[in-house]
Amino acid sequence: MSDDAPREEGARRGLTRRSLFKGAGAAAAAGAVFRSLDASAKDDVPAGPRTQGPGKAKLTLQVNGQSREVQAEPRETLLEVLRLPLDLTGAKPVCNRGQCGACTVWLDGTPVYACSVLAVEAEGRKVTTVEGLGNPDDMHAVQSAFVEKDALQCGFCTSGLVMSAAWAVGKHGPDLSEEQARAACSGNLCRCGTYPHVVEAAIAAAKTAKKGG
Ligand code: FES
Ligand code: FES
Known part of the structure; x- marks a missing residue:
């Protein structure tokens, strides 16, 4: 791993905030389609991947060594969920587009821009904020x-x-x-x-x- 960890993480994952939101939009659309099919032709719909959204859904995050349960929409970023509803305001929303680093937290021990990671992506991973240091x-x-x-x-x-x-x-x-x-x-x-x-x-x-x- 190089020392340029936050940007490396973004590059490795091939994600930009725009692509994340596009992905979230597609997931939300898929969820909506699934539900409409579900209502009209329930028995014909094959079992597929679990979808959630576009409304809030339960999410369990491991933050600073504690298990925290939140209700979040799939489009919400880790930064948004950390600050509200978790009230961990150490990570700052400054550019909110992966450019300044004010929102840096660790995900599984590696620095990432929390404004450029969806909260759902952090589920099951170890999140550390400045409050946890x-x-x-x-x-x-x-x-x-x-x-x-x-x-x-x-x-x-x-x-x-x-x-x-x-x-x-x-x-x-x-x-x-x-x-x-x-x-x-x-x-x-x-x-x-x-x-x-x-x-x-x-x-x-x-x-x-x-x-x-
Ligand atoms: S990189 Fe600037 S707020 Fe996230
Ligand atoms: S931006 Fe003011 S201390 Fe860095």
Whole structure:
């Protein structure tokens, strides 16, 4: 896996937000067709793949080590479901189109843009948000380092950068180089220009970390 994880994940899955929504629309249409056939000629419809939508359906997500049940439409993104109804507002909707990284969370341990993943796609996978890394009383080493190294200004990008930096620290441990830290955070934009301090914070946190931890 390269250090450019969020964009790599999107490329690997061959998904754009537009294609995701197209897919969701097709699934919704398929569901509607299925239901109309179901109503008129129930016995003639062969058993097919399970469809859901276009209305809300039950979804069980594994978020920060907890099983969370939500009602969500198939078109809703992971970011939308995390923020409302789950009230995990650390991941930010800034561009909402896979360009800025403010919504970065981990999916099965890999950074992804939560605005570009459908909530239904996250079912059965491990979701980690910035709230799952630590809290003000018990911060993750990267969160503490961001405070110590003054790696934030307005804060809009910060939770996304923390998730990318923490991923790099976990992957490389004390061996994390500046180049690797920069590459890991290259999918996160900061209009306040905190990049040098972010890299400094990642390197400082890495010195206290175990590789793969
Ligand atoms: S809000 Fe998701 S990448 Fe910008
Ligand atoms: S701290 Fe303001 S956008 Fe990064």
